[in-house]
């Protein structure tokens with residue numbers, strides 16, 4: 001008996017005819033994933049293949065359980081052809097979205113349905129080996145609880161903040177302890193293929209594939225969290241730059257201050273327009289004597305960004321005022337992006353986007369103030385539709401597309 005598609009996919013020694021067949025099967029799967037179910041005649045036409053070739057490829061993929069015959073299509077007269085399509089539960093992908101104080105893990109099927117989600121699992125992202133160990137434990141725990149056969153789990157997509165080279169699997173901002181790429185280190189602890197991605201790029205991709213984006217192809221996604229991330233979509237494709245480090249929007253030196261940024265430099269946008277900045281300003285204002293509902297049952301030192309977001313949504317004046325200030329500063333930066341990219345759509349996502357109009361309005365007003373009006377007239381500003389799920393959905397889809405070379 002021949003090898004299954006997955007065995008061939010993971011075998012790096014496949015050459016010649018077998019290699020050609022694997023790549024044709026990926027093309028067929030891609031077609032089903034992106035366009036939907038199809039007849040043999042459709043596939044011949046769209047993929048420029050002969051009917052015997054398509055029939056043989058389908059037979060193999062049916063045997064592997066990846067696609068199935070969905071029966072006759074409705075047609076007027078003549079022989080009715082059969083319709084083929086993906087079997088959603090034939091393959092699964094895990095997405096892991098790492099935040100500063102928690103992680104989200106999700107499972108999607110081949111048809112990109114989110115099957116299981118575990119959100120807000122407590123976790124502390126620190127740049128040390130213990131934090132990496134506990135990440136692997138949490139992923140393993142999630143997998144252990146699944147009832148699907150392990151061989152159907154094809155890959156794990158992990159979103160991490162900072163500089164990530166997705167092609168090599170290296171992470172340079174977090175967990176850069178070994179010669180080996182981080183993706184391989186995690187892979188060895190879990191036993192399933194791992195793909196790393198920058199968190200903001202992954203969120204942008206989720207929003208692009210299953211969120212607020214309709215037909216727009218030139219889109220900027222802002223990940224407004226403790227730091228500020230940016231995902232750039234140009235002509236419908238994620239823009240990576242040479243090594244994947246594009247989008248370091250938070251570290252543009254827009255301010256003339258003495259505040260040292262997370263990156264070690266000073267004056268970065270992040271020092272005046274991020275969740276870190278919000279938390280710092282909030283504490284400074286409390287020290288200066290301002291009042292807030294948060295000081296009723298919390299020490300000033302224990303206040304986190306999430307508390308301030310909740311306070312704003314509960315009408316806390318200080319929280320609302322400082323979020324507006326952050327928004328105004330962000331808007332200055334976004335005005336710069338609009339002048340550079342002339343995007344059709346700018347999406348506000350990440351934790352701070354949960355404050356909705358409190359952050360959107362000052363951003364909008366600063367964009368009007370600081371960008372060229374002819375350019376910003378082209379740009380719609382929207383809130384993320386997927387919210388906290390954007391990263392999970394993006395991670396699952398990216399790993400599916402990478403593994404099956406779907407585009």
Ligand SMILES: [Zn+2]
Nearest residue numbers: 251261263268
């Ligand atoms: Zn910086």
